[in-house]
């Protein structure tokens with residue numbers, strides 16, 4: 001019998017009562033391994049009600065108590081990385097080392113959040129006017145929700161929940177229904193770390209639960225990461241219901257390679273960042289913009305590397321690239337390869353040809369002579385497909401990159417410091433790598449793209465995460481001698 005993956009409400013697994021479920025697969029075998037509950041409105045309401053009760057108490061917990069829980073959580077996550085990585089690989093398909101890598105990057109956020117006593121320090125100005133002092137403080141919002149994508153089932157929830165909880169909020173997570181088990185493992189770790197029941201909850205589900213979270217009067221803020229059409233809809237619906245929303249969307253990340261770049265370094269980077277996690281990363285490189293005469297040798301160097309990649313079950317030793325998340329997604333990516341070929345791109349390597357038969361596999365695809373009007377260029381494919389666009393000059397390349405609707409990440413490969421500096425100033429993209437192909441910022445900076453890659457004003461985690469999960473207050477204080485008091489109808493001025 002298929003097991004059912006439950007919710008986590010009030011500090012314990014909560015079996016579903018909705019009667020609705022979705023299948024969960026091991027993408028490496030194509031076999032269904034479980035089913036996941038899909039929450040009803042009533043189940044979401046139960047999770048939020050528990051979170052409201054928990055937030056009232058947790059918001060008043062001392063900073064040292066909150067930091068102590070974060071330290072304990074960080075230790076547990078570190079100790080149990082291998083177990084969590086195996087859970088991720090079994091439902092997502094990425095290779096074990098990659099799953100461990102996403103946990104390590106998520107763990108950085110727990111480490112950052114242990115510094116919450118420092119992060120929530122306000123400002124203090126003495127004697128701003130005669131006998132008047134001013135200081136600021138940041139307070140929790142209450143109940144906040146996170147809605148997360150399939151491609152990072154641990155890291156993205158950790159981007160959100162560590163800071164949200166450290167700031168004194170209760171956090172309700174709605175993970176992807178495609179790989180829902182990591183969220184429950186994380187819930188257990190929070191409990192083991194001493195977090196009070198209800199401060200971290202999980203509602204498994206689909207649009208129905210998301211819609212309820214977006215309109216629930218007790219949810220103060222929503223963090224979303226996923227595809228652009230859903231991110232935009234979440235932002236519009238959430239803000240219409242008066243919530244603070246940060247909604248991170250899709251990507252098409254360009255890697256600009258200048259003629260002076262080291263070919264091997266650039267080719268290694270393009271292959272690693274293009275095909276790692278089968279291209280299912282929001283910071284994956286999906287377009288190489290090759291400037292001038294470097295294009296031919298670069299395409300050759302990338303092509304030469306592809307047969308050396310081992311494609312297979314992510315849980316098996318020595319695998320470089322696992323399967324895609326679902327059969328439907330694999331077919332969609334394969335269809336894009338056909339569209340690229342039909343629209344005139346050169347199919348240098350065809351990933352539809354060579355891959356394991358079981359499961360949701362696709363091989364690596366390399367398309368050359370891609371132009372900006374082709375769907376393989378305009379659309380986010382989210383698979384192991386790398387397109388090469390050729391440009392005559394740096395200026396032409398910059399125009400191409402800045403002309404794309406997505407603006408999550410980008411990278412430049414060059415030995416020219418001046419060109420790199422010009423690039424970082426001119427490119428209209430949120431996260432930039434200089435000879436670094438996947439420039440995911442460390443946890444003490446913030447993560448976010450521009451244009452159609454982010455809706456909202458706050459990037460995720462880091463200092464902007466702390467801002468997002470707190471509300472500022474400024475106190476103006478005076479302790480006058482009552483004997484000096486008088487009525488004064490003028491607007492208060494400093495003096």
Ligand code: NAD
Pocket residue numbers: 147148149150151152156174175176177205206207210211225226227228230231248249250251281282380382408449453
């Ligand atoms: P998705 O948009 O399909 O789903 C994301 C979340 O939204 C899931 O929890 C899903 O259940 C929910 N959802 C799906 N359809 C919905 C609907 N109609 N109404 C309400 N909720 C809905 O994204 P995905 O396929 O899980 O993830 C891949 C996408 O996420 C890619 O586009 C990728 O670029 C993006 N992504 C972006 C970042 C970033 O930081 N910008 C990071 C990771 C992934």
